[in-house]
Amino acid sequence: MAKLGSGSVVTVLTAGALAVVAVLAVQAKSSASTATAAPVGKAPSVAASSVAGGKASPAKPVAVPKDSGTGKRVVYSVSQKRVWLVDPSQSGQDRTFTVQPGSVDPVPGSYTVTSTTAGPITGSDGKKVKNIVRFATHEGIFIGFSSAVDGSTPAADPSKKTGGIRETVADGQALFDFAPFDTKVVVVA
Numbered sequence: 001m002a003k004l005g006s007g008s009v010v011t012v013l014t015a016g017a018l019a020v021v022a023v024l025a026v027q028a029k030s031s032a033s034t035a036t037a038a039p040v041g042k043a044p045s046v047a048a049s050s051v052a053g054g055k056a057s058p059a060k061p062v063a064v065p066k067d068s069g070t071g072k073r074v075v076y077s078v079s080q081k082r083v084w085l086v087d088p089s090q091s092g093q094d095r096t097f098t099v100q101p102g103s104v105d106p107v108p109g110s111y112t113v114t115s116t117t118a119g120p121i122t123g124s125d126g127k128k129v130k131n132i133v134r135f136a137t138h139e140g141i142f143i144g145f146s147s148a149v150d151g152s153t154p155a156a157d158p159s160k161k162t163g164g165i166r167e168t169v170a171d172g173q174a175l176f177d178f179a180p181f182d183t184k185v186v187v188v189a
Contacts, residue, residue: 062080062082062084062096064084064086064094064096065077065084065188067188068084068086068186068188069110069184069186070088071088071184072086072087072088072089072183072184073086073183073184073185073186074086074113074133074135074145074175074178074179074183074184074185074186075185075186075188076099076106076145076165076185076186076187076188077187077188077189078101078105078106078108078187078188078189079189080098081098081099081100081101082096082097082098082099083096083097083098083099083145083165083167083171083175084096085174085175085178085179087178095171095174095178097167097168097171098167099145099153099165099166099167099171100153100154100155100156100165100166100167101156101165101166102124102125102141102143102156102162102163102164102165102166103156103157103158103160103161103162104138104139104141104143104161104162104163105138105143106135106136106138106143106163106187107136107138107187108187108188108189109186109187110184110185110186110187111135111136111184111185111186111187112135112182112183112184112185113133113134113135113179113180113181113182113183113185114134114135114136114181115132115134115181116131116132116133116134116176116179116180116181117132117134118130118131118132118176119131119132119146119149120149123146123148123162123164124141124142124160124161124162124163124164125156125157125160125162125164127148127149127150127152128148128149128150129146129147129148129149129164129166130146130147130149130169130172131145131146131147131169131172131173131175131176132144132145132146132176133145133146133175133176133179135185136163136185136187137163138163139161140161141161141162141163142163143163143164143165144163144164144165145164145165145166145167145172145175145176145179146164146165146166146167146172147166147167147168147169147171147172147173148166148169149169151168151169152166153166153167153168154166
């Protein structure tokens, strides 16, 4: 049996380590292209785990709906009660989070942001809200995203017609920063 010198052993080990790193990098790139992630330096809004019976388990990434168009846009799924902030120029930096809709839903379609207000102001439900991003009207009600100053996201009172789609304070700030006047908003069922 041939005897290997220490230089050969180091070379073989280094080559093996580089091969493992390359495989892991390919796997990470593959999963990053299908996963939804919070922007770097920000806390992720997608739940990192769900609690069932006291045990945490990883949550599946929630993909942007296929029928939501292209380009930079805010995507709102009425049925999933979820928003995506999508910017193809920031690959891998899309942000998604759940919201609490008002009692009046927007009709599925494409809209643009018509106005923004940093606030705080009083919302149609009487709560102080900030980071308001309006994009539609339906049944005479203005519809837009906002966050309650106190951070709450209660279910809408069905006896009142409200169009405020509420998110957490952090998600509200991210949406407000992402979607100035004339930003595309796509509503899907």
